[in-house]
Amino acid sequence: MLRLHPFEYHRPSRLEEAVTLLAAHADDVMPIAGGTDLVPNMKHGLFTPGHLVALGGVEEMHGIAIEGEELRIGACESLAAVARHPEIEAVFPALARAAELVSGPQLRRVGTIGGNVCLDTRCTYYNQTRFWRKALGYCLKKDGDACHVIKGGTRCVAAHSADTPPVLMVLDATLEIAGADGLRDVPIGDFFTSDGVWNRSIEPDELLVAIRIPIPPEGTSVSFQKLRSRKSIDFPLANLAVRVGRDASSRVSDLRVVASAMGSYPRRVGKVEDAALGNELGPGVIEAVAEQAFRQCHPLDNITVDKEWRRAMVPVLVRRALSEIAEA
Ligand SMILES: Cc1cc2nc3c(=O)[nH]c(=O)nc-3n(C[C@H](O)[C@H](O)[C@H](O)COP(=O)(O)OP(=O)(O)OC[C@H]3O[C@@H](n4cnc5c(N)ncnc54)[C@H](O)[C@@H]3O)c2cc1C
Numbered sequence: 001m002l003r004l005h006p007f008e009y010h011r012p013s014r015l016e017e018a019v020t021l022l023a024a025h026a027d028d029v030m031p032i033a034g035g036t037d038l039v040p041n042m043k044h045g046l047f048t049p050g051h052l053v054a055l056g057g058v059e060e061m062h063g064i065a066i067e068g069e070e071l072r073i074g075a076c077e078s079l080a081a082v083a084r085h086p087e088i089e090a091v092f093p094a095l096a097r098a099a100e101l102v103s104g105p106q107l108r109r110v111g112t113i114g115g116n117v118c119l120d121t122r123c124t125y126y127n128q129t130r131f132w133r134k135a136l137g138y139c140l141k142k143d144g145d146a147c148h149v150i151k152g153g154t155r156c157v158a159a160h161s162a163d164t165p166p167v168l169m170v171l172d173a174t175l176e177i178a179g180a181d182g183l184r185d186v187p188i189g190d191f192f193t194s195d196g197v198w199n200r201s202i203e204p205d206e207l208l209v210a211i212r213i214p215i216p217p218e219g220t221s222v223s224f225q226k227l228r229s230r231k232s233i234d235f236p237l238a239n240l241a242v243r244v245g246r247d248a249s250s251r252v253s254d255l256r257v258v259a260s261a262m263g264s265y266p267r268r269v270g271k272v273e274d275a276a277l278g279n280e281l282g283p284g285v286i287e288a289v290a291e292q293a294f295r296q297c298h299p300l301d302n303i304t305v306d307k308e309w310r311r312a313m314v315p316v317l318v319r320r321a322l323s324e325i326a327e328a
């Protein structure tokens with residue numbers, strides 16, 4: 001049986017109280033939302049904070065509402081709530097879909113969208129018991145000094161494995177982050193970094209309070225696609241979000257692709273607009289975008305499923321996304 005280490009559990013009800021607790025125990029504290037990722041990680045000895053600050057009771061981190069030209073989602077809203085919220089389903093169906101495809105129903109009821117955005121990276125050589133990791137000499141991300149994915153590598157490339165960030169990125173979401181110095185806004189495009197050890201611009205003593213998403217202009221469609229071993233429970237082997245804007249004559253005026261679950265952060269695929277802008281979304285454009293994504297996406301051996309097969313599936317996911325948008 002895997003046991004948890006001893007820790008003190010705090011239950012604030014206001015944001016200020018939560019931030020004060022985090023500051024008071026800096027370097028030995030982590031926030032916990034649904035705990036669906038953090039608790040297994042603690043059982044594996046990957047994190048051993050002496051204090052946990054539970055976010056579920058923090059009033060300011062709840063609520064889903066359209067405010068002016070934006071949708072605001074409290075970070076502690078569950079994935080199930082995001083997936084079935086009528087305004088999200090109506091205005092941001094791809095976000096509802098991404099939330100709906102995370103894990104299985106039990107975890108979606110407890111797991112939050114904030115925890116999904118702040119999810120730790122994953123790797124075959126990291127998400128293991130201490131005994132397992134010790135036998136291998138540990139690794140760069142935790143307790144060791146070598147990477148087993150890239151031999152001789154000096155940088156962790158564990159997989160960013162969250163499903164909602166690609167959609168939030170194509171939708172230009174903004175993250176509200178609170179810390180001892182107050183609140184700051186971070187565009188989600190600036191949030192993730194390439195360092196698989198800690199791939200997000202938020203410290204363990206800061207909080208993601210809410211996510212704000214601008215309502216997209218008319219003619220915008222977004223599709224989310226996920227590759228996984230089974231149709232439930234499994235983390236993504238690859239995932240991507242595609243956004244297409246079309247003008248009054250149905251010609252493409254905006255095209256964005258963000259792909260993830262292959263390396264340590266979600267990445268925008270470049271140059272996809274070249275073949276698409278000003279044209280109708282037909283088979284030629286779809287093929288050109290799929291080809292460009294294939295050229296730029298290079299999954300790594302950070303999970304057990306064959307990286308070449310995952311790469312070969314990238315253009316398939318792009319074709320599915322663009323065909324879905326073209327046919328809608
Ligand atoms: C079997 C299994 C399958 C899974 N499948 C998927 C999947 O398919 N796709 C997927 O995306 N995820 C998957 N997950 C991971 C996880 O369930 C989800 O990502 C979930 O959204 C995490 O949210 P949580 O509230 O439980 O986060 P927690 O476990 O509470 O926290 C995760 C991390 O985020 C930090 N954190 C949480 N909330 C905040 C906040 N508001 N501000 C700052 N930091 C915060 C925590 O400190 C911790 O580091 C799976 C997990 C399991 C166990």
Ligand code: SF4
Nearest residue numbers: 123139147148156157
């Ligand atoms: S990518 Fe390398 S350093 Fe990172 S978790 Fe995996 S083995 Fe460890």
